[in-house]
Amino acid sequence: MTGLGVLQIALFLLIIGLITKPMGSFMMRVFDGQRTFLHPVLQPVERVIYRLSGIKEDVEQRWTQYAGALIAFSVAKFVVTYLIQRIQGVMPLNPQGFSTAHAPMGATAITPDLAFNTAVSFLSNTNWQAYGGESTMSYFTQMVALAVNNFTSAAVGIAVAIAVIRGFSRQQAKSIGNFWVDMTRATLYVLLPLSFVGALYLCSAGVIQNFSPYTKVATVEGGSQTIAQGPVASQEAIKMIGTNGGGFMNANSSHPYENPTPLSNFVETLMIFLIPAGLTYTFGKMIGDQRQGWAIFAAMALMFLIGVFVTYHYEQKGNPILEKLGVQTAITQDQAGGNMEGKEVRFGIPASALFATVTTDASCGAINSWHDSFTPLAGLVPLFNIMTGEVIFGGVGSGLYGILLYAIVAVFIAGLMVGRTPEYIGKKIEQKEVKMAMLALIATAASILLLAGITSVVHFAKNGYWNAPGPAIANLNNRGPHGFSEILYSYASATGNNGSAFAGISVNTPWYNLTLGLAMLTGRFMYIIPLLAAAGSLAAKKRIPVTEGTLPTHGGLFVGLLVGTVVIVGALTFFPALALSPIVEHFLMLDGKLF
Amino acid sequence: LQAREKGDFMLDAAYVLIALLFFAALWWIARVCDGL
Numbered sequence: 002m003t004g005l006g007v008l009q010i011a012l013f014l015l016i017i018g019l020i021t022k023p024m025g026s027f028m029m030r031v032f033d034g035q036r037t038f039l040h041p042v043l044q045p046v047e048r049v050i051y052r053l054s055g056i057k058e059d060v061e062q063r064w065t066q067y068a069g070a071l072i073a074f075s076v077a078k079f080v081v082t083y084l085i086q087r088i089q090g091v092m093p094l095n096p097q098g099f100s101t102a103h104a105p106m107g108a109t110a111i112t113p114d115l116a117f118n119t120a121v122s123f124l125s126n127t128n129w130q131a132y133g134g135e136s137t138m139s140y141f142t143q144m145v146a147l148a149v150n151n152f153t154s155a156a157v158g159i160a161v162a163i164a165v166i167r168g169f170s171r172q173q174a175k176s177i178g179n180f181w182v183d184m185t186r187a188t189l190y191v192l193l194p195l196s197f198v199g200a201l202y203l204c205s206a207g208v209i210q211n212f213s214p215y216t217k218v219a220t221v222e223g224g225s226q227t228i229a230q231g232p233v234a235s236q237e238a239i240k241m242i243g244t245n246g247g248g249f250m251n252a253n254s255s256h257p258y259e260n261p262t263p264l265s266n267f268v269e270t271l272m273i274f275l276i277p278a279g280l281t282y283t284f285g286k287m288i289g290d291q292r293q294g295w296a297i298f299a300a301m302a303l304m305f306l307i308g309v310f311v312t313y314h315y316e317q318k319g320n321p322i323l324e325k326l327g328v329q330t331a332i333t334q335d336q337a338g339g340n341m342e343g344k345e346v347r348f349g350i351p352a353s354a355l356f357a358t359v360t361t362d363a364s365c366g367a368i369n370s371w372h373d374s375f376t377p378l379a380g381l382v383p384l385f386n387i388m389t390g391e392v393i394f395g396g397v398g399s400g401l402y403g404i405l406l407y408a409i410v411a412v413f414i415a416g417l418m419v420g421r422t423p424e425y426i427g428k429k430i431e432q433k434e435v436k437m438a439m440l441a442l443i444a445t446a447a448s449i450l451l452l453a454g455i456t457s458v459v460h461f462a463k464n465g466y467w468n469a470p471g472p473a474i475a476n477l478n479n480r481g482p483h484g485f486s487e488i489l490y491s492y493a494s495a496t497g498n499n500g501s502a503f504a505g506i507s508v509n510t511p512w513y514n515l516t517l518g519l520a521m522l523t524g525r526f527m528y529i530i531p532l533l534a535a536a537g538s539l540a541a542k543k544r545i546p547v548t549e550g551t552l553p554t555h556g557g558l559f560v561g562l563l564v565g566t567v568v569i570v571g572a573l574t575f576f577p578a579l580a581l582s583p584i585v586e587h588f589l590m591l592d593g594k595l596f
Numbered sequence: 597l598q599a600r601e602k603g604d605f606m607l608d609a610a611y612v613l614i615a616l617l618f619f620a621a622l623w624w625i626a627r628v629c630d631g632l
Contacts, residue, residue: 113607
């Protein structure tokens with residue numbers, strides 16, 4: 002590791018720490034209905050939206066009504082997104098003629114299974130992409146179907162997090178807020194202004210924003226090359242700020258039109274944690290004890306630092322097999338050393354390790370390097386981050402409600418150890434809350450492990466619909482434990498609503514599109530529904546006073562307990578699968594074998 | 597609409613139905629959770 006690399010990571014965390022309070026205070030005011038500096042401009046717009054859509058701002062919902070509204074909204078988003086993809090050939094803003102008779106050579110057809118996968122992917126904030134953006138989607142589809150989902154899926158995540166916070170902050174209440182109001186405010190006051198500023202910055206940094214047809218150029222070797230164009234900056238900003246992660250281009254944030262400079266790379270990385278970090282402060286403010294919010298922040302920061310330095314260490318150490326072959330892997334003034342496979346030279350190892358850790362700490366899934374090319378233990382970090390539910394700052398909203406789920410489990414375990422009824426922030430954690438936390442954890446773990454297991458062994462018949470004949474693992478580019486990592490990562494990424502790919506696997510087949518789509522739905526909604534149920538139950542309870550027997554949840558002991566719970570639950574659930582993938586691959590690499 | 601595969605409309609209907617069934621099941625789970 003280099004001093005500059007370590008400094009970059011330290012500077013990153015410092016900036017995140019500094020923006021947490023203003024960002025968190027602002028969001029608290031927005032969701033509490035208080036005035037902010039944006040109200041003179043945006044409040045009239047908000048009122049028009051409510052009037053046109055019949056939303057009653059002051060009418061609150063029970064948790065089941067809140068969940069029902071969320072489900073209805075998701076159904077509508079699915080249908081519209083599916084339809085737009087399937088009819089993109091007759092829609093405007095399609096200079097390349099995708100999905101028409103004039104589609105360029107090599108363009109990907111949006112088949113029903115791909116449309117299903119993509120609709121589910123974007124409505125669930127996953128942005129798993131079984132297609133290459135610039136060779137499949139028209140500008141209309143990118144903007145109206147995909148970018149709109151980027152805003153609304155992020156807003157849904159924030160709304161659910163705010164509803165869960167209200168569960169803790171309210172007493173003897175029947176309601177947890179109004180889904181439509183929370184979603185409107187999240188979009189209007191938080192996501193749109195941030196994305197507008199972000200897109201302007203990205204344009205200034207060199208990210209493209211146009212509706213031009215693709216440019217054909219002659220290469221110096223006499224060949225020809227097609228350079229994709231499009232409204233990238235406007236999608237790029239929300240892609241990062243909304244922790245969506247779906248790239249306009251197939252190469253995502255390693256493409257110079259999405260992420261042109263080391264500075265834009267650093268800013269894009271900051272954008273991922275901007276809202277999730279702020280929400281920890283919003284949490285503290287709304288429950289009336291900011292120490293609780295900072296304790297959550299500290300637990301997240303600790304896990305972030307462990308992850309980023311493990312990744313950085315193993316990537317900088319490189320591949321010992323190459324070293325034995327005489328390849329220069331030590332860092333020098335002229336070269337990065339370590340493992341540069343799958344990385345942009347513009348960014349190098351520290352910025353790639355930082356990006357990979359941040360994008361999987363959060364449920365972002367944007368990438369600026371290929372996780373498939375990481376050394377086994379460095380690749381283990383993104384995989385483990387996703388498997389544990391991306392609660393290290395996490396996705397917008399989903400990170401906070403995810404870590405609160407672990408907090409419930411942590412105080413439950415602590416309560417078992419000392420023989421007392423667990424409490425968290427003055428609320429008794431009882432049977433209902435623990436059942437809901439377990440339901441969310443088991444459903445998501447089952448989705449990852451069962452689907453990865455089935456895909457590893459399933460065979461397909463000749464002339465069948467689902468996949469090419471033969472085993473599903475024939476879709477892999479690597480064999481052995483690395484190939485298994487590719488399958489495991491896919492289902493973990495889909496279930497965790499991350500969306501990044503380990504790569505090395507052809508997933509645009511009906512089998513993968515359907516099963517990964519179901520994994521995305523399970524991972525998103527089998528977390529949200531139990532947590533809303535727990536929030537409804539908590540909101541109805543009285544706050545109990547702090548006594549000598551109360552476990553303090555704002556100090557180092559609780560931070561350690563929370564981190565331990567995340568790591569131990571993750572390790573107990575996924576260790577056997579991880580042992581068969583990156584862990585065994587690491588030892589085989591030390592033994593001189595590559596896959 | 598694309599017609600690259602025979603029976604596309606049936607497939608469209610099938611995939612939309614799968615999503616709708618998932619959300620219907622989700623609503624049922626929510627009701628069960630409410631009663632716990």
